[in-house]
Amino acid sequence: METIVDSLLAEPISRRNEGMETEPRMFETDVHVDRTLACKDCGSDFVFTADEQLFFSKKQFLNDPKCCKACSRARKGGTAKAFTETKTTCAVCEQVTSVPFLPRQGRPVLCRSCFEK
Numbered sequence: 500m501e502t503i504v505d506s507l508l509a510e511p512i513s514r515r516n517e518g519m520e521t522e523p524r525m526f527e528t529d530v531h532v533d534r535t536l537a538c539k540d541c542g543s544d545f546v547f548t549a550d551e552q553l554f555f556s557k558k559q560f561l562n563d564p565k566c567c568k569a570c571s572r573a574r575k576g577g578t579a580k581a582f583t584e585t586k587t588t589c590a591v592c593e594q595v596t597s598v599p600f601l602p603r604q605g606r607p608v609l610c611r612s613c614f615e616k
């Protein structure tokens with residue numbers, strides 16, 4: 500009789516322990532759910548997906564993305580273009596031209612028409 504009582508008592512205790520172990524794990528996965536954020540640039544809502552949140556936490560980015568994908572892409576493209584578009588003087592015809600890269604010192608820069616010759 501005693502052994503039956505023991506096994507009956509043992510079962511709920513072990514179940515309770517399992518529950519305590521799985522609870523924090525479930526909470527951890529619950530952190531990564533799709534979230535809707537407002538874009539700071541265009542003001543429209545965009546989805547910060549669970550996958551992206553996982554990517555962010557892996558990269559140890561602490562802040563949420565501030566812009567939607569379209570805006571951040573436009574922003575990146577805009578700054579990259581502004582940075583690389585450099586005004587310089589053509590080494591052949593000496594006309595002022597802009598090149599889509601940063602000219603290195605001592606390296607002759609040609610304008611488009613001279614470059615194509």
Ligand SMILES: [Zn+2]
Pocket residue numbers: 538539540541542543566567568569570571
């Ligand atoms: Zn936007």
Ligand SMILES: [Zn+2]
Pocket residue numbers: 589590591592593594609610611612613614
């Ligand atoms: Zn030229």
